[in-house]
Amino acid sequence: MDFLTILGLSLGLAMDAFAVAIVVGARLPTVWFRPFFRLSFHFGLFQFLMPILGWWAGKSIAVYIQDYDHWAAFGLLGFIGIRMIYESACHKPEENHLQDPTRKWSLVALSVATSIDALAVGLSVAMLNVSILFPSMIIGIVAAAMTGLGMGFGKKLGDKFGHCMEFLGGIILIAIGLKILLEHLCS
DSSP states (O other), X not given: OOHHHXXXXXXXXXXXXXXXXXXXXXXXXXXXXXXXXXXXXXXXXXXXXXXXXXXXXXXXXXXXXXXXXXHHHHHHHHHHHHHHHHHHHSOOTTOOOOOOTTSHHHHHHHHHHHHHHHHHHHHHHHHTTOOOHHHHHHHHHHHHHHHHHHHHHHHHHHHHHTTHHHHHHXXXXXXXXXXXXXXXXXX
């Protein structure tokens, strides 16, 4: 696999992370170093690890995973999206502290959901008998960088459009989950 192919693949895989980072950036009252680092690091880490897990699974247990990976991504993104919509509907003007999605189980769920496609890539690479370490490193680095860009862009949107971005963000997360589900069901 040549570098341009890996880079193109990495950018494609990073688009879900980028979109989710926009939503998170718009949702947070302030985007400062810690949430920025947490989200970028975890999305990059999971995007790095999932192709390795997929590669390993492709060598041993691919048939058991491929039937439900898209359902897991849909469920995780849908759950978080519905929770964001609910929180935006229950938001009172005097509230200024929303739950930070870059912490605890929300961070893990978002990290897993945005990296399910990378797991599938690892499965595919295993079928090609190609080494996975270098492509995984590039995938992780690109995902971390795109996450950072997405958070910065999302913060600008959140500042401009305010609290309605949380509702829109929930819709976007559900749409990404549906996209993943439909791509797998229709292929």
